[in-house]
Amino acid sequence: MSVSLPSIGFVGIGLMGLPMCTRLLAAGYSLHIWNRSADKCSALRERGVEVATSLAALCTKVDLVLLCLADTNAVREVVFGAGGVVEQARPGQLLVDFSSLDPAKTREMAAELEGRTGMRWVDAPVSGGVQGAENGTLAIMAGGREDDIEYLRPLLMRLGQRVTRMGDVGAGQVAKVCNQMLVACNALVIGEVVALAERAGVDAALLAPALAGGFADSRPLQILAPQMAESRFTPVKWHVRTLLKDLDTAVKLAQEQSGVIPMSGLAAQLMRLHGAQGHLEHDPSTLIRLFREQEK
Numbered sequence: 001m002s003v004s005l006p007s008i009g010f011v012g013i014g015l016m017g018l019p020m021c022t023r024l025l026a027a028g029y030s031l032h033i034w035n036r037s038a039d040k041c042s043a044l045r046e047r048g049v050e051v052a053t054s055l056a057a058l059c060t061k062v063d064l065v066l067l068c069l070a071d072t073n074a075v076r077e078v079v080f081g082a083g084g085v086v087e088q089a090r091p092g093q094l095l096v097d098f099s100s101l102d103p104a105k106t107r108e109m110a111a112e113l114e115g116r117t118g119m120r121w122v123d124a125p126v127s128g129g130v131q132g133a134e135n136g137t138l139a140i141m142a143g144g145r146e147d148d149i150e151y152l153r154p155l156l157m158r159l160g161q162r163v164t165r166m167g168d169v170g171a172g173q174v175a176k177v178c179n180q181m182l183v184a185c186n187a188l189v190i191g192e193v194v195a196l197a198e199r200a201g202v203d204a205a206l207l208a209p210a211l212a213g214g215f216a217d218s219r220p221l222q223i224l225a226p227q228m229a230e231s232r233f234t235p236v237k238w239h240v241r242t243l244l245k246d247l248d249t250a251v252k253l254a255q256e257q258s259g260v261i262p263m264s265g266l267a268a269q270l271m272r273l274h275g276a277q278g279h280l281e282h283d284p285s286t287l288i289r290l291f292r293e294q295e296k
Helices: 017-026 038-045 055-059 072-080 103-117 129-135 146-156 171-199 204-211 219-230 240-256 262-279 284-290
Strands: 008-011 031-034 064-067 094-097 120-123 138-143 160-167
Touching (some): 094 146, 103 171, 103 240, 120 146, 219 284
Parallel strands (some): 008 031, 064 094, 094 120
16 A cells, blocks of 8 residues: 655755755655745756745645755745745644754744644754765754654655654754764864875875774765865865854854853854855865965
């Protein structure tokens, strides 16, 4: 006996959203999409995916609304702005937010949306980058009701290799903050390491293979160190602005919890400096430029 798949409305066809939609389409899900910049929908439109004329129109046709957007303000505008999700949301629908947001703001928006419409919220930020989205190997950290996350699990497992319920709404965002603290600090120290090796006369291109499998190994090392050593900064797979946003969220969360995160606080300052030098839209591999005495 076949089980009918829920229909999906996907909002945010960017670096991550496009490969995620591609995987859901290949898995047989009925897909409707919307993006602020309509030109980014062209690849999916050519495959027969319907592009909604508005967010409200999207909501009338789907069981699930999936978001993958830049930040908290973008999500709030899509959900509560004029013509937004809230205008046609209904009880029984779920909103699944893959974006990386402020945990407290996520809880506030979830409560408001359910109070006004009956639509429930699951925060499900992801880790693994564009490659993980393309390969379906993302790590997904979810916050929300247990039965909602279990209902979504088959869909989420089309996108990721692991789905972990971290707790109630907002808990997924806390886990993502922790993830980004580790990633950003790692990216910065990899830049330090590559620059130091170069200054000491060592071929920095050998670092990643030399350290593979050792205690210092990591996926960021294997991805970023070769790019930094080669000054290979394109194609852009993720953005400096994203890491900076998430580090700022980490600092805010620590303050709210009366905690201290000195290493991540310093990382935020260094990331802000790099962004101020014109790198906000660039790949984090460009962080090597913070530590080199001069460009090759």
